[in-house]
Amino acid sequence: MSQAEIGLIGLGVMGSNLALNIAERGNKIAVFNRTVEATRKFYSEAGELKGQIVPCETIEEFVAAIRPPRPIIIMIKAGEAVDQQMEILKPYLSKGDIMIDAGNANFRDTMRRFDALKGSDLTFIGMGVSGGEEGARHGPSIMVGGTEESYRRVEKVLTSIAAKFENDPCVAWLGENGAGHFVKTIHNGIEYADMQMIAEIYGILRDGLKMSAAEIGEVFGTWNKGRLNSYLIEITEKVLKAADPLTGKPIVDLILDKAGQKGTGKWSVIEAQNMGIPATGIEAAVAARSISSMKEEREAAEKILGLPPVGEFTVADREAFIEDLENALLAAKIGAYAQGFAVMSAASKEFGWNLPMPTIAKIWRAGCIIRSQFLDEITTAFTKAPDVANLIVTPAFAAMVKETDGALRRVVSAAVLGGLPVPALASALGYFDSYRRGRGTANVIQAQRDFFGAHGFDRVDGADSHHGPWGSGLNA
Template sequence: MQAEIGLIGLGTMGANLALNIAEKGHDIAVFNRTTAKTGTFFETAGDLREKILPCTTIEEFVQAIRPPRPIILMIMAGDPVDEQIDILRPLLSREDIIIDAGNANFRDTIRRTLTLEGTGLQFIGMGVSGGEVGARHGPSIMVGGAEASYKRVEPVLLDIAAQYEGDPCCAWLGENGAGHFVKTIHNGIEYADMQMIAEIYGIMRDGLGMSAKQMAPVFAKWNQGRLDSYLVDITARVLDTEDAETGQPIVDIILDRAGQKGTGRWSAIESQQIGVPATAIEAAVAARSLSALKAEREAAEQAYGRTSPSVERSDAFLRELELALLAGKIAAYAQGFAVMSGASQDYRWNLPLPEIARIWRAGCIIRSQFLTTIATAYDGASAETNLLMVPAFVEMMQETQGALRKVVARAATAGLPVPALSSALSYFDMYRQGRGTANLIQGQRDFFGAHSFERIDKPGAHHGPWGITQL
């Protein structure tokens, strides 16, 4: 037999995605540069082996797929993708499709699409979210590329995607890099969401003196309300888990140094490139970078002293923490969707924002109950509308912004770092301020550089009566 689809790269994500495809009834050819890994994968596939064609050479792999061939690359982003494309090109035929399903930079996806134009080969950049469990049982899938190419692989992708109330969490989002860009912003929102949860945890641990076991039921309770989300759910589970070796809460023996693979940083960079602020995402990226400075932070603690629990614990304050987290979460999502709206205009993608919210409702890491509210909100609003101006979110922010303000103020007074929450609050306050302070900045710029400024009482560019000034 010949396979319906192929997959290269049998790491954790690739292996689980291949099993997902096979389980949904599609014959799949698989190849890995390390032949032993291919053999191990096949031998451990159980009953699904009858749907899998393991291949030991790239030539055998290509021939094992029925033309026109769709081939998924689930390999390390960057140069390895270009190298694999170069290896495949002389072996493929017209109308074959190369699908990059890794965490690629969307600019690389645009470049690769342009490189393959005129060759007869098609290219798809596909964002996949959900981690190894999502890959195995149903991820959220964000596709960019020619719509005709997507339509050819759509039956397989719809089958393997996560389902939310019967709707597959998979969609074509636009040309060339659209899918990978949306995945990048997804990860940026994920960074902000995780950082804000960690900041609330920090207030509980260092400000209220709560133990992990005491915090776990609080997060579990929050997960039953409007904070219902995958990240809040797993936070409760992590806090409630004990280390098998020491019997301590496992979170207490995990080193406080977080890594990053680039997508969060890219989202912050791209927001700056298109001039759409994403301050909560930027703060979360910076916080991860600061977390890496473990030795420096320990030295600074010796120099400045350690924060002691100094916030009074009460049910009322825990309620404020819950509302503050909700307000911060809304601001982070508003920023992420605003960045996607800006990029959609710049790159002429016409990103379907309601559809993006819908395909994030299951399978992906930032899935949460209010994504349905976001999808509904954008169904009745322009894509340029900031979520903070949508009536449902105006109401929520009016209810929660006071709590965010109190939590940030108490944390600052106690010396507890809340960079993402405070950035979310500052973004909200600047966004809702009809007359800001940039008029002074414009005056300064004109003073030292004659950059000119606009006036409130007449049109055109103007200069102040500064005269010649010695610096």
């Protein structure tokens, strides 16, 4: 029997689907699961793909089934479990073998694991996989971090299983150690912001314009035919139009308003703060999910404080306002993506990755959760200006910001006056207004810092005088 081209450990939902994708694309794959019954069940249900799958019931059998140098995908719960699985594997591996963590790992764990194997005969790949269950089965977006040599060993398999955008596979080697998992983290951070902004627009339509779920679904369906065309807009239409099989009511109206999160959004915010890069859209989205989880507290607060006494939410021209909502969402998305790419640019410098921004935008165009028509425009913008300071100052996006800024301003104003929470949309407006203003207000902050802590300041006239005439500071 010929050896498998690649191995996979962990036959949960994502692992099973990824293994079937690999097999279906003509790659022989060895599979192993800690629970033997799961391996047997997976193989028994593989149908016509059985001939491409080698089910293994022991680690020894599994490793022996793979062609050296052996690439082994570990698709299990992130964290300590990955370290434990790596330790179990090591005694059975030989020179050049590659352990590949394809879970939602913290990139700092990936860097640690990569560095720990330096000087040994083994190496490590941190591989971000986006697209959820469907993507894993039919074509995800894949972000790879590790040595270029180790990537070349798996490139053929990964290229075959990745999503395709106009026949261009959505997979790339992005740099050493944690580069792939970092880019996946920021992808998820942008995803958080995108989803929150969509939810806020939904809230304005539901609570402001009093539209039904189905009516709002129609609006999103129309938008998906235009510049907002994307996976998230597409599925938003579908979830809003879906009926509950038990009651016949819109299912979205029966879902508890508590959003879960697994950590990647929070990691995005933490790393952005560590590098001093504003990612206000992601921050607002993470905070909004945290507030959403406080369901009992929110209900108690509403009884004590009541809702804002703002009266009826009114707009002069309903159709024009809905058009404003579309443009406001586009503007806010631009802000979120610009912030995400700015964070990646800073990380690229800090960790020596040389992240290719046009390539990242390209591999996000299909397969991943934030895939959209919009990313083709980002690819073009970064291809023309790969070292630009910020996406929003490229000619194409500067024009879009100018075109949609007024709509975002009107929507945020209407929502605030109507007592409807729009933290992510408002953060985008604040980001634009702050970033575009050459003379801000931080001079007052620097004066305060110098007053109470003698921190000093620079002067606009360049004079060599860096402290103010405050006297004795706090004792003045």
